[in-house]
Amino acid sequence: MTSWTRKAHRAPWPHDARGQEPPGLLVVGDVVTDVVARHSAPLARGTDTDADIRIVPGGAGANVCCWAADRGCGDVRILARVGEDDVAWHAERLRAAGVRPMLVTDAELRTATVIALVDTSAERTFLTDSGAVLRLAPEDWSPELLDGVGHLHLSGYLFFADSSREVARLAMDAARARGVPVSVDPASAGFITAQGVDRTLSALDGVDILLPNADEARLLTGAEDPADAAAELSRLAPLTVVTLGAEGAVIAESGRVTARVPALPAEPVDSTGAGDAFTGAFLAARLCGADAPAAAEAGCRAGAQAVTLVGGRP
Numbered sequence: 001m002t003s004w005t006r007k008a009h010r011a012p013w014p015h016d017a018r019g020q021e022p023p024g025l026l027v028v029g030d031v032v033t034d035v036v037a038r039h040s041a042p043l044a045r046g047t048d049t050d051a052d053i054r055i056v057p058g059g060a061g062a063n064v065c066c067w068a069a070d071r072g073c074g075d076v077r078i079l080a081r082v083g084e085d086d087v088a089w090h091a092e093r094l095r096a097a098g099v100r101p102m103l104v105t106d107a108e109l110r111t112a113t114v115i116a117l118v119d120t121s122a123e124r125t126f127l128t129d130s131g132a133v134l135r136l137a138p139e140d141w142s143p144e145l146l147d148g149v150g151h152l153h154l155s156g157y158l159f160f161a162d163s164s165r166e167v168a169r170l171a172m173d174a175a176r177a178r179g180v181p182v183s184v185d186p187a188s189a190g191f192i193t194a195q196g197v198d199r200t201l202s203a204l205d206g207v208d209i210l211l212p213n214a215d216e217a218r219l220l221t222g223a224e225d226p227a228d229a230a231a232e233l234s235r236l237a238p239l240t241v242v243t244l245g246a247e248g249a250v251i252a253e254s255g256r257v258t259a260r261v262p263a264l265p266a267e268p269v270d271s272t273g274a275g276d277a278f279t280g281a282f283l284a285a286r287l288c289g290a291d292a293p294a295a296a297e298a299g300c301r302a303g304a305q306a307v308t309l310v311g312g313r314p
Helices: 060-070 087-096 156-160 162-178 189-195 197-203 214-221 226-233 274-287 292-306
Strands: 024-028 032-039 051-058 076-083 099-106 112-118 124-129 149-155 182-185 239-243 249-253 256-261
Touching (some): 024 060, 024 162, 024 274, 051 060, 051 087, 060 076, 060 274, 060 292, 076 087, 087 099, 149 162, 149 274, 156 162, 156 189, 162 197, 182 274, 189 197, 197 214, 214 239, 226 239, 226 256, 239 292, 249 292, 256 292, 274 292
Parallel strands (some): 024 076, 024 149, 032 112, 076 099, 149 182
Antiparallel strands (some): 032 051, 112 124, 239 249, 249 256
16 A cells, blocks of 8 residues: 555644534545546537547545545545556645545556546536456455544445455444444446346445435335435435435435435536535535534535536535
């Protein structure tokens, strides 16, 4: 495992409702190189389509960290596996965002790369090369990574390969042993379909907070109404928050819907990372003592900001 720097360019930690520094957030997940291509016309098969193209740091887990740090969470850290060619660039970008990078260097595979095709409605379609992400291995994990941590968040992408799934389970077990709550973003309806719903739900057993989007919630339950899906999923994860894009979010606890939170108006240019922004701000608010509706309101504010930016980070 590479070494990491404890210093970061960031504001002093805020205090929670009790006047104390909030406990830390550990994310185990993915660091990705994003190629964001915004095209103003339909893709022209077999020829050129004019586009605005940017290469930016991304990854659902890394984005969550950056939004949590931006929203004033305490010690935010990420465990992820990246290729050796650009490990220094990714680590520097994370530190600049106030995140402590704990990056494992992979000498054989490149850092994961995602091509995000973004149309004029700001909707995105992903082409994904998982690269080194899913090679996160049990030997990369240590329970000591939870020292000082008040919450563990797992990127759902970890559950789509045997090695990284084992790391996720080790992390969940270690967190439960310490009384640290665990949240998961299911990550990808496409990958859930490929893996199978039953296997995905089995992997989520023991999660405290589940944060799917509407498509993922529908897929995991078979319910058409996201509110019904949220209620059903909250029997698996006691607190389930389903994000609904421009319609906000719905909160369910222990089998019933308990709140709905509206979205904020925004002029979207790129929806990449909007769900990650919601999750990062939601978790930061929870660590500072907010209840679920207040945390979801913070998440919706971050999501509204995220869609006005190119890429998945603040």
